[in-house]
Amino acid sequence: MSLLDGLEIGQIVAERTVHLTRDSLVRYAGASGDFNPIHYRDDVAAQVGLPGVLAHGMLTMGVAVQPVIDWADARGWVSDYQVRFTRPVVVDPALGADLTITAKVAAVDDDAARIDLTVTYGDQTVLGKAQVRVTTLA
Amino acid sequence: MNPELTERAFTPTAPYLVGREKVREFARAVLATAPLHHDPEAARAAGFADVVAPPTFPIVIAEATLQQLLAEPDAGIDFSRVVHGDQRFSYSRPIVAGDELTATLRVTSIKTLGGNSMVTSESAMTDAAGAHVVTSISTLVIRGDES
Numbered sequence: 001m002s003l004l005d006g007l008e009i010g011q012i013v014a015e016r017t018v019h020l021t022r023d024s025l026v027r028y029a030g031a032s033g034d035f036n037p038i039h040y041r042d043d044v045a046a047q048v049g050l051p052g053v054l055a056h057g058m059l060t061m062g063v064a065v066q067p068v069i070d071w072a073d074a075r076g077w078v079s080d081y082q083v084r085f086t087r088p089v090v091v092d093p094a095l096g097a098d099l100t101i102t103a104k105v106a107a108v109d110d111d112a113a114r115i116d117l118t119v120t121y122g123d124q125t126v127l128g129k130a131q132v133r134v135t136t137l138a
Numbered sequence: 139m140n141p142e143l144t145e146r147a148f149t150p151t152a153p154y155l156v157g158r159e160k161v162r163e164f165a166r167a168v169l170a171t172a173p174l175h176h177d178p179e180a181a182r183a184a185g186f187a188d189v190v191a192p193p194t195f196p197i198v199i200a201e202a203t204l205q206q207l208l209a210e211p212d213a214g215i216d217f218s219r220v221v222h223g224d225q226r227f228s229y230s231r232p233i234v235a236g237d238e239l240t241a242t243l244r245v246t247s248i249k250t251l252g253g254n255s256m257v258t259s260e261s262a263m264t265d266a267a268g269a270h271v272v273t274s275i276s277t278l279v280i281r282g283d284e285s
Contacts, residue, residue, distance in 0.1 A: 018169060031167035033201050048218065057222045062168030062194040069172050069192075074184040078193040082226035082275075129224075132193075137184060 003075040014067035014103040021096040052090040080133035148243040158235035188235035203243035223277035253282030
């Protein structure tokens with residue numbers, strides 16, 4: 001069945017809560033090459049006036065699209081993906097941080113769908129204008 | 139910020155060879171568990187030559203162009219004041235292991251707003267045949283001096 005069959009505007013295609021820990025941040029630093037110490041050192045984060053060690057914005061962006069990829073399940077690929085970073089995600093050393101991701105259909109055309117993401121941490125959204133274009137695989 | 143940066147031509151970066159294990163490592167880091175990112179057979183079954191990189195993978199390659207931007211002696215960018223404002227990836231085709239990608243940086247806009255500067259730049263990435271694969275578009279916000 002094609003990815004786009006029966007897809008309706010407003011339909012939620014995926015919902016997930018993801019748990020990030022300090023380990024996730026260290027792993028992402030290594031994989032991405034972004035070793036800014038605000039993502040793993042409490043003393044440096046405090047020194048520059050942050051409320052704590054923050055997740056990399058690009059980690060949040062990278063994680064947030066995964067429910068869409070799992071939904072597409074090799075029937076489509078992400079041809080465009082954009083976000084605005086609106087609020088930092090503070091990752092507690094013991095408790096970590098939970099991100100809740102909701103993916104909703106915003107538009108459908110001949111060969112692609114636009115899926116909009118809502119990503120919340122606590123009760124606040126952390127990404128704005130988070131839009132994924134999924135193009136069907138022929 | 140030097141507004142003339144938007145006129146500047148930057149040298150294309152040295153080719154970046156996308157490795158299968160690097161794709162897997164990056165996929166694990168962004169909790170990408172789909173078989174396409176890890177299993178070459180699953181990728182081939184979906185019509186790809188090898189494992190497919192997660193959508194945000196080009197940020198690894200864009201790092202080289204970010205360094206070019208920061209290294210411009212007259213750019214006036216203090217990295218400790220930089221915050222990532224927004225990010226976009228626009229693809230012509232997915233990145234797969236084995237691709238050799240070259241990135242060319244272009245600064246598209248510089249704006250000043252309430253003491254902060256916003257620099258938008260694009261890194262256009264092409265494969266070994268010279269065909270476009272993806273463009274990474276980033277806006278960096280450089281916080282001004284706080285009073």
